[in-house]
Amino acid sequence: MARWDPxxxxxxxxxxxxxxxDEPLLVGxxxxxxxxxxxxxxxxxxxxxxxxxxxxxxSSLDRKVIAYLKPRADAAGKLFSKPKxxxxxxxxxxxxxxxxxxxxxLQIVASPVNDPEPNDNVYHAHIxxxxxxxxxxxxxxxxxxxxxxxxxxxxAPASVSEPWWRRFVDPVLKLFGL
Numbered sequence: 001m002a003r004w005d006p007x008x009x010x011x012x013x014x015x016x017x018x019x020x021x022d023e024p025l026l027v028g029x030x031x032x033x034x035x036x037x038x039x040x041x042x043x044x045x046x047x048x049x050x051x052x053x054x055x056x057x058x059s060s061l062d063r064k065v066i067a068y069l070k071p072r073a074d075a076a077g078k079l080f081s082k083p084k085x086x087x088x089x090x091x092x093x094x095x096x097x098x099x100x101x102x103x104x105x106l107q108i109v110a111s112p113v114n115d116p117e118p119n120d121n122v123y124h125a126h127i128x129x130x131x132x133x134x135x136x137x138x139x140x141x142x143x144x145x146x147x148x149x150x151x152x153x154x155x156a157p158a159s160v161s162e163p164w165w166r167r168f169v170d171p172v173l174k175l176f177g178l
Contacts, residue, residue, distance in 0.1 A: 003064040006055050010094050010108040010125055015056040017089030017153065018042060018146065019073050021080070038090055038147050043139040050126035051142060055110070056091060061153060065123055070155055075118040092150030097127060103141070106130070 010016075023041050045051045054069055056062060073086040098105040107128045113121040129138045 003068060004058050004062050006058075006110065006112075006123055008110055010055065010110055011058070012093065012095035012098060013059040014094045015059075015061055015091055016094050016097060016108065016125070017054045017056045017091045018051075018142075019054065019076070020087045020090055020152070021077050021084035022087060023084070038143055038152070040139055040143055042090065043142040043146070044135070045129075045139075049129045049135075050109075050111075051129060051138070053108070053125050053127060054089065054121070055123040055125050056089065056153075061091065066153075066155070069121070069123060072118050072121055086155065088152060088154035090146040090150055091153045092146055096145055096149040103133075104130075 006014075020038075020042055023039055043051070054073075056065055056069070070086070077084045077086045094108055097108055108125055109128060110125050113119065113124045127142070129135065133141070
């Protein structure tokens, strides 16, 4: 079966994902639990008013689309002034972004990137920031949507090359001292 060919418009059932890169965290006092939620910095867009996202599947996460996007996300992480490792996506359905709540819904626009590999991305889209919404509030609003109605889809590091069954066999061998 071929990889999903996205249409020119973003449908309500599509899975929309924001790439998550590792961020340096402040070290707190001893015994203080570390923050495990989505950081606001993941939702701050420094390249303009359009919030960049990936279309991850027609109605659910499409593993072939993720396999296509992962090397591109890994390459994008190397472009930061201090390279960052790619850890996955914050994911939710497009309908949750488009839905009218306390504010009118946001618009998601398909915007494929036709650059040479690995900078190409046929699954690229962006969310338009309304003119009356400040950038900081926009980032807070998006973090709220992804945290409340979405989930985090982690990806395995590129260096993992051992078979899946190894996770189950190694603890048993260790138990018997082998």
